[in-house]
Amino acid sequence: MSLLRRAVCLSALCAMTACAGIPTKSFEFDALDAAEQPRPCLIVVNDDWVTAAEKNQFVNVDSDDLLRLEIPFPSAEIEITMAPVMVESGKVTRVPKTRKEARDYSGFMDDTRRLKLTDPKRQLFILARKSGSS
Numbered sequence: 001m002s003l004l005r006r007a008v009c010l011s012a013l014c015a016m017t018a019c020a021g022i023p024t025k026s027f028e029f030d031a032l033d034a035a036e037q038p039r040p041c042l043i044v045v046n047d048d049w050v051t052a053a054e055k056n057q058f059v060n061v062d063s064d065d066l067l068r069l070e071i072p073f074p075s076a077e078i079e080i081t082m083a084p085v086m087v088e089s090g091k092v093t094r095v096p097k098t099r100k101e102a103r104d105y106s107g108f109m110d111d112t113r114r115l116k117l118t119d120p121k122r123q124l125f126i127l128a129r130k131s132g133s134s
């Protein structure tokens with residue numbers, strides 16, 4: 001193969017690789033309880049609790065608000081966990097590290113769903129109270 005042909009092939013390969021990155025999509029998340037009141041939650045992507053806490057992926061902490069996240073899709077689906085948290089004076093009292101910890105501490109059940117790139121941008125989660133919680 002000639003040097004020119006190799007250079008052209010290598011350039012074409014580099015161009016295709018650069019365009020074939022991991023796709024992303026922006027989603028808006030919100031959470032309510034069964035009484036249609038805003039429910040403060042931590043939004044966990046693909047069970048990565050550490051990153052969710054580090055990036056402050058909280059919704060409804062100060063008020064009834066949405067959280068916009070740009071989410072990469074390294075596979076066809078990603079898993080979103082809406083983990084309930086307790087808030088006092090506009091601050092999260094304790095950041096959960098697991099689904100069980102979120103349920104036990106908050107008195108609410110978490111909600112999990114799998115998202116695809118083709119799913120609607122706006123995602124609403126409705127969290128139920130844990131059995132035996134008042």
